[in-house]
Amino acid sequence: MRWLIKFECALMSLKHAILAALSRKPQTGYELSREIEGSIGYFWNATHQQIYKKLHALEAEGWLGLREVEQSDKPDKKIYRVTAEGLKELREWIAQEAELPPAKDALLIKLFGAHLVAPEVMLAVFEMQYEKRATRLKRYLEIEKRHFKGKKLSLEMQFEYLTVRRGIIFERAWAAWANESISVIRKRMV
Amino acid sequence: MRWLIKFECALMSLKHAILAALSRKPQTGYELSREIEGSIGYFWNATHQQIYKKLHALEAEGWLGLREVEQSDKPDKKIYRVTAEGLKELREWIAQEAELPPAKDALLIKLFGAHLVAPEVMLAVFEMQYEKRATRLKRYLEIEKRHFKGKKLSLEMQFEYLTVRRGIIFERAWAAWANESISVIRKRMV
DNA sequence: TAACCCATGTAACCTGTTACATGATTAA
DNA sequence: TTAATCATGTAACAGGTTACATGGGTTA
Numbered sequence: 001m002r003w004l005i006k007f008e009c010a011l012m013s014l015k016h017a018i019l020a021a022l023s024r025k026p027q028t029g030y031e032l033s034r035e036i037e038g039s040i041g042y043f044w045n046a047t048h049q050q051i052y053k054k055l056h057a058l059e060a061e062g063w064l065g066l067r068e069v070e071q072s073d074k075p076d077k078k079i080y081r082v083t084a085e086g087l088k089e090l091r092e093w094i095a096q097e098a099e100l101p102p103a104k105d106a107l108l109i110k111l112f113g114a115h116l117v118a119p120e121v122m123l124a125v126f127e128m129q130y131e132k133r134a135t136r137l138k139r140y141l142e143i144e145k146r147h148f149k150g151k152k153l154s155l156e157m158q159f160e161y162l163t164v165r166r167g168i169i170f171e172r173a174w175a176a177w178a179n180e181s182i183s184v185i186r187k188r189m190v
Numbered sequence: 191m192r193w194l195i196k197f198e199c200a201l202m203s204l205k206h207a208i209l210a211a212l213s214r215k216p217q218t219g220y221e222l223s224r225e226i227e228g229s230i231g232y233f234w235n236a237t238h239q240q241i242y243k244k245l246h247a248l249e250a251e252g253w254l255g256l257r258e259v260e261q262s263d264k265p266d267k268k269i270y271r272v273t274a275e276g277l278k279e280l281r282e283w284i285a286q287e288a289e290l291p292p293a294k295d296a297l298l299i300k301l302f303g304a305h306l307v308a309p310e311v312m313l314a315v316f317e318m319q320y321e322k323r324a325t326r327l328k329r330y331l332e333i334e335k336r337h338f339k340g341k342k343l344s345l346e347m348q349f350e351y352l353t354v355r356r357g358i359i360f361e362r363a364w365a366a367w368a369n370e371s372i373s374v375i376r377k378r379m380v
Numbered sequence: 381t382a383a384c385c386c387a388t389g390t391a392a393c394c395t396g397t398t399a400c401a402t403g404a405t406t407a408a
Numbered sequence: 409t410t411a412a413t414c415a416t417g418t419a420a421c422a423g424g425t426t427a428c429a430t431g432g433g434t435t436a
Contacts, residue, residue, distance in 0.1 A: 013296055013299060014423080014424090016296075016299055016303075017299045017302075019303070020299050020300075020302035020303035021302060023302075023303055023305075023306060024302065024303075024305075028386095028387075028388095029387080029388075029389095030386065030387050030388075040302075041292065042292060042293065043292050043293040043294065043295060043298045044292055044294060044298070044299065045292045045294075045424095046424080047424075047425065047426085048387090048388085048389090049389075049390085049424090049425080049426085050423080050424060050425080052387095052388070052389060053389090053423095054423095071386090071387095073386095073432080073433065074385090074386050074387075074432080074433075075386060075387040075388065075430095075431080075432075076387080076388085077386085077387060077388085078387090078388085087306060090303050090306060091303075091306055091307055093300075094300045094303055094304070094306070094307050094311065094312075094315065095307065095311050095314070095315065097318050098296045098297070098300075098315075098318075098319070099322075100319070100322050100323065100326065101294055101295050101296065102231065102232060102233050102234055102235045103232065103233040103356075103357075103360065104233065104234060104235075104291055104294070105233060105291050106203055106206070106288045106291065107288070108233045108234070108353050108356065109203060109206055109207045109210050109234065110210075110283075110284045110288075111349045111350070111352055111353050112207075112210035112211060112213075112214065112230075112349070112350070112353070113206075113209065113210035113213055113214075113280050113281075113284055114284070114349040115213075115214075115345045115346045115349060116213060116277060116280060116281055116284070117281050117284050117285065121284065121285050122284075124285070125284065125285065125288075128287050128288075129288070129290070132289075132290050133290065136290065155305045155378075156305045158374055159301045159302070159304040159305060159374075160301070160302070162301055162367075162370070162371050162374060163298050163301050163302070165367060165370055165371075166293075166298065166367050167293075169363050169366055169367045169370075170293065170360070170363055170364075170367075172363070173359050173360055173362070173363035174360075176359055177352075177355060177356050177359045177360075180352070180355055180359075181352050181355075184348055184349075184352060188345075204395080204396090218414095218415075218416095219415080219416075219417095220414065220415050220416075235396095236396080237396075237397065237398085238415090238416085238417090239396090239397080239398085239417075239418085240395080240396060240397080242415095242416070242417060243395095243417090244395095261414090261415090263404080263405065263414095264404075264405075264413090264414050264415070265402095265403075265404075265414060265415040265416065266415075266416085267414085267415060267416085268415090268416085
């Protein structure tokens, strides 16, 4: 039927990213945006402007509470924490079924136009990405070694480690795929 | 310096996805949106409304030309093709360096809040995803067998095959990661 | 003296999603 | 008669990006 209400797709989830981060530790918007540039930034991104706006919205909805802290040497700040209703919302969202995300990677689109450029160009494109991916993998491995491997981990840390493991496994898979791709491109250059 | 102009980040690329698709074969907006539900949809998505709007914009910019085709039994249609300027733009974009995309996957956010729910819930979350991923992998393998493996491929097809290979390699990597994750969760359930 | 860190935000803009609309043809 | 397919679009809204703003304290 045309007029059946569609399922909500539950994928506008900066909201839930913020709830999850604050459920681990109450923080200011500034600290959240720092975190997103660092660890979380590998699998989610948001600007500080977006975060501040969303914090206001989440507070207005009753999912966050805040405490204003005056500071003498630095600007005053607002420390946000998740309320009971916020936790309820987050728990429900976690349990919900989620669609598979599309692998939005510009490289794949570039391959759809790859017949239009010289093989040398595609090779350079892959090599630039290869370097960036290798750097990221190295960073993941360092994080693993420093914070997780062979350590006794809290519950939160065990789950956080899984996100790092995902990074490591996927970067290695990417490298394997890139090697296949590069050898296909090289064959065209002989 | 604060007032240095920032590098353009070149990641609003539905534009380039459309250019690349049309560079392979002139098509209507309707056919493009069908294609996106199918093959391209695994790594890019867009609604037909978005596509029609973007087609107008790309035509206004001179990157696309169109031919109106009257049909008696079906609605008339507009077949779009890429112009010389469009090809130039696409070629330049392909050669450009691109940032690594964040792995925007809701599962990773769910792991950041996983300490809030029962292990049974997280297990169910992973198992639902596992099924969907397994279905997708199966479809990729069928596509590989039917259209690519052991066949003599044109240049375009060789590159298209690489996108399918990426899908296969990544779904297998995902399964490996999910198995790790599931065994971590199971340990909490004993 | 320049630039960065802390900490918050507003405003304009672009991208993406959802709802709604038309209307003929074809298949169950 | 019910719904799907073909084929195009408008309008309202939500999400995300970029530019601009403030202002003290610290580091090179």
